[in-house]
Amino acid sequence: MRDRLKALYELQLIDDQLDELEALRGDLPNNVKELQLKLSQLESSVDAKQAEIDESAAKRALNEADMEKFLENQKKYKAQLYSVKNNKEYDALTKSIDQADEEIKKREMENAALLERELAMKADIESVAPQCDEIKEELKAKEADLKTIIKSSEREELKIREDRVRVEAKVKKADLSKYLHIRKAKGGKAVVTIDRKACTGCHYVIPPQRQLEIRRMDKLFTCESCGRFIVPTDVADEVKQ
Numbered sequence: 620m621r622d623r624l625k626a627l628y629e630l631q632l633i634d635d636q637l638d639e640l641e642a643l644r645g646d647l648p649n650n651v652k653e654l655q656l657k658l659s660q661l662e663s664s665v666d667a668k669q670a671e672i673d674e675s676a677a678k679r680a681l682n683e684a685d686m687e688k689f690l691e692n693q694k695k696y697k698a699q700l701y702s703v704k705n706n707k708e709y710d711a712l713t714k715s716i717d718q719a720d721e722e723i724k725k726r727e728m729e730n731a732a733l734l735e736r737e738l739a740m741k742a743d744i745e746s747v748a749p750q751c752d753e754i755k756e757e758l759k760a761k762e763a764d765l766k767t768i769i770k771s772s773e774r775e776e777l778k779i780r781e782d783r784v785r786v787e788a789k790v791k792k793a794d795l796s797k798y799l800h801i802r803k804a805k806g807g808k809a810v811v812t813i814d815r816k817a818c819t820g821c822h823y824v825i826p827p828q829r830q831l832e833i834r835r836m837d838k839l840f841t842c843e844s845c846g847r848f849i850v851p852t853d854v855a856d857e858v859k860q
């Protein structure tokens with residue numbers, strides 16, 4: 620039982636160290652993630668707008684080509700007006716000329732509307748550019764900070780993680796899964812000691828009889844109040860050394 624308790628407490632101490640390293644990084648990892656997300660959202664909205672602008676410009680070019688064709692035809696019809704032989708031919712020609720006029724006007728109006736929309740979208744894109752630049756700069760600074768912090772503790776963390784693998788192997792499977800469960804539920808601390816007759820996890824005062832049992836290590840005890848594993852003080856001291 621003593622070894623079982625020692626392994627659990629040792630694992631807790633190692634995880635405490637890892638938690639400390641994590642805390643050192645603070646909100647940075649989250650900040651970086653948030654900024655990356657914000658940037659990618661902005662960039663994809665810019666991309667979508669740019670794609671629409673391109674599509675619109677292509678449509679305008681098609682319209683321009685059409686208009687040129689109509690103009691050419693119109694010129695031809697107008698030239699033919701001088702050599703008409705009868706009214707019917709004349710009417711047919713003027714009708715074609717008017718139709719070409721209409722087609723041209725229709726495309727002119729459509730192109731004006733398209734251009735207006737394109738300009739509005741271009742203005743939108745330009746208006747988010749400074750925001751994108753700002754985020755990029757902030758992101759660059761935060762990423763650099765995070766990298767520095769990770770790098771400074773890299774070797775330390777690696778060593779702790781190696782220790783953790785070794786210690787975890789010593790912990791009983793059932794104890795480990797319970798340990799992980801408590802750790803998750805209690806925000807880190809799953810194994811505690813007794814200090815001034817109370818659980819160091821939740822300060823619940825442990826009855827004298829139970830304290831005795833804990834010291835005797837008859838079995839694996841958990842705090843009646845918070846559910847954490849309780850390790851006798853002398854075992855904890857031994858592990859700490």
Ligand SMILES: [Zn+2]
Pocket residue numbers: 818819820821822823842843844845846847
């Ligand atoms: Zn407790």
